[in-house]
Amino acid sequence: MKVLVAVKRVxxxxxxxxxxxxKTGVETANVKMSxxxxxxxxxxxxxxxxxxxxxxxxxxxxxxxxxxxETIRTALAMGADRGIHVQSDAELQPLAVAKLLKAxxxxxxxxxxxxxxxxxxxxxNQTGQMLAALLGWAQGTFASKxxxxxxxxxxxxxxxxxxxxxxxxxxxxxxxxxxxNEPRYASLPNIMKAKKKPIDALTPEALGxxxxxxxxTLKVEEPPKRKSGVKVGSVVELVExxxxxxxxxx
Amino acid sequence: xxxxxxxxxxxxxxxxATLNAIAAAARIGGDVEVLVAGQNCNGAADxxxxxxxxxxxxxxxxAEYAHALPENxxxxxxxxxxxxxxVMAAATTNGKNVLPRVAALLDVAQxxxxxxxxxxxxxxxxxxxxxxxxxxQSKDTVKVITVRATGFDxxxxxxxxxxxEKVAAKGAAGLSEFKGAELSKSERPELTSARIVISGxxxxxxxxxxxLLESVADKLGAAVGASRAAVDAGFVPNDYQVGQTGKIVAxxxxxxxxxxxxxxxxxxxxxxKVIVAINxxxxxxxxxxxxxxxxxxxxxxxxxxxxxxxxxR
Numbered sequence: 209m210k211v212l213v214a215v216k217r218v219x220x221x222x223x224x225x226x227x228x229x230x231k232t233g234v235e236t237a238n239v240k241m242s243x244x245x246x247x248x249x250x251x252x253x254x255x256x257x258x259x260x261x262x263x264x265x266x267x268x269x270x271x272x273x274x275x276x277x278e279t280i281r282t283a284l285a286m287g288a289d290r291g292i293h294v295q296s297d298a299e300l301q302p303l304a305v306a307k308l309l310k311a312x313x314x315x316x317x318x319x320x321x322x323x324x325x326x327x328x329x330x331x332x333n334q335t336g337q338m339l340a341a342l343l344g345w346a347q348g349t350f351a352s353k354x355x356x357x358x359x360x361x362x363x364x365x366x367x368x369x370x371x372x373x374x375x376x377x378x379x380x381x382x383x384x385x386x387x388x389n390e391p392r393y394a395s396l397p398n399i400m401k402a403k404k405k406p407i408d409a410l411t412p413e414a415l416g417x418x419x420x421x422x423x424x425t426l427k428v429e430e431p432p433k434r435k436s437g438v439k440v441g442s443v444v445e446l447v448e449x450x451x452x453x454x455x456x457x458x
Numbered sequence: 459x460x461x462x463x464x465x466x467x468x469x470x471x472x473x474x475a476t477l478n479a480i481a482a483a484a485r486i487g488g489d490v491e492v493l494v495a496g497q498n499c500n501g502a503a504d505x506x507x508x509x510x511x512x513x514x515x516x517x518x519x520x521a522e523y524a525h526a527l528p529e530n531x532x533x534x535x536x537x538x539x540x541x542x543x544x545v546m547a548a549a550t551t552n553g554k555n556v557l558p559r560v561a562a563l564l565d566v567a568q569x570x571x572x573x574x575x576x577x578x579x580x581x582x583x584x585x586x587x588x589x590x591x592x593x594x595q596s597k598d599t600v601k602v603i604t605v606r607a608t609g610f611d612x613x614x615x616x617x618x619x620x621x622x623e624k625v626a627a628k629g630a631a632g633l634s635e636f637k638g639a640e641l642s643k644s645e646r647p648e649l650t651s652a653r654i655v656i657s658g659x660x661x662x663x664x665x666x667x668x669x670l671l672e673s674v675a676d677k678l679g680a681a682v683g684a685s686r687a688a689v690d691a692g693f694v695p696n697d698y699q700v701g702q703t704g705k706i707v708a709x710x711x712x713x714x715x716x717x718x719x720x721x722x723x724x725x726x727x728x729x730x731k732v733i734v735a736i737n738x739x740x741x742x743x744x745x746x747x748x749x750x751x752x753x754x755x756x757x758x759x760x761x762x763x764x765x766x767x768x769x770x771r
Contacts, residue, residue: 303565333558340559367552368550375634385703426594434747443754444766446752446763454732457678
């Protein structure tokens with residue numbers, strides 16, 4: 209079974225983002241970029257499926273600017289076999305990404321496609337579900353466990369209030385949640401090896417997809433700041449203040 | 459304009475987040491209609507008809523909707539959406555699962571987790587874990603929107619008298635099957651709707667130590683939550699998680715115990731009305747958002763708090 213993993217280049221999760229003065233977005237120049245953490249979990253899961261003999265090939269796909277190739281290299285260093293880069297400098301929204309991935313999938317014919325449940329930049333949580341819709345496939349979102357078995361796959365999902373298990377017909381889409389696995393670090397020899405692995409280059413035009421955005425961002429602003437509070441000296445003082453000042457406990 | 463709101467329910471009753479989604483729909487203006495898709499879901503439909511501001515309740519009662527499988531639900535919603543201006547759902551795991559599928563089938567964008575309605579086509583949504591607020595405008599004919607419940611005060615659960623109309627089921631897509639659920643059983647209120655939440659972080663040191671928080675929670679009628687660090691450390695299950703990648707809460711009182719205050723955690727609780735932080739590290743970032751901070755060893759402070767609350771006034 210061929211597994212395709214989608215990986216996105218995002219501002220590193222440790223970076224404290226700053227809104228641009230002209231309110232057009234957040235500052236991304238000279239900011240550390242990394243693979244979206246949920247996508248790392250996706251790459252790890254695909255590699256584990258291969259190591260377990262369930263997957264035959266792992267293909268990492270990224271869509272975006274030239275530097276997205278670095279993100280693909282990271283996936284290759286972790287253990288993916290080859291990469292596909294759909295290069296575009298335009299703003300790409302989830303629907304456009306889903307359409308581009310669909311076009312790649314029609315060429316590649318994987319049996320399983322793994323994506324992160326959300327990207328930590330736009331926090332949309334849409335692409336996997338949209339891709340499943342466009343392909344007419346089943347979707348196992350927010351997965352904490354996946355078990356492929358022949359023509360179907362059992363997925364345990366993180367839902368409000370606990371866990372849910374569904375059985376999906378393959379081919380299918382899976383989006384990853386935190387507890388699916390803990391991604392490995394790429395070893396130095398594997399980083400060197402990854403440099404020789406092939407990355408195919410494609411464009412939205414070549415795939416016949418119009419990636420124009422549907423939503424217009426009118427402005428991006430700082431969230432309102434909370435005013436700083438007070439330190440209390442003891443538990444007794446805390447409870448007293450919660451009762452008489454904040455009036456939030458009886 | 460007519461707005462379709464997908465109800466979140468357990469067939470017998472409505473989930474609280476539905477009321478916030480209905481409130482957001484009411485802010486847009488136009489007729490608010492609620493879709494209750496389930497199996498033997500008359501209880502939920504009757505509850506939806508009583509919600510203030512709802513004009514009509516559409517009921518699709520059939521086996522294929524029993525477990526809200528998105529493969530089955532999406533075609534039903536898509537058909538209803540074509541003659542409406544907006545489709546909305548609360549940004550619960552269920553709403554997040556099904557609505558993007560609907561949007562893609564309609565070939566429209568989805569606007570995720572709005573916290574404010576500016577106009578019928580313009581909305582505010584947090585990005586970068588709430589470190590920036592984006593105002594976005596949709597040019598699509600049908601606006602597909604998920605609603606962050608904490609952004610909108612809930613619609614009144616009573617006072618409405620909507621008509622109830624049956625809609626035909628569309629059959630199962632044959633792609634997926636529900637196998638089972640393991641829901642956490644708790645006598646305490648649900649995290650996202652609790653008036654008071656007490657959460658523990660890595661400082662709790664073990665899952666066992668969460669009993670300290672549970673004891674306080676029971677005295678306050680509070681829900682118990684956790685930071686991602688506590689979940690990653692295996693202290694508590696993931697459905698306890700408050701933060702960018704977990705649940706978003708905005709209770710009247712949020713007590714953060716042994717939580718340092720990583721950006722990703724703050725994203726999930728910083729809209730709480732009153733925030734209390736108990737942490738032994740006075741430099742912890744959580745104190746920057748806390749209304750009341752107590753620098754103390756939690757293993758001493760929490761039992762003291764428990765005893766103080768037990769005394770009553």
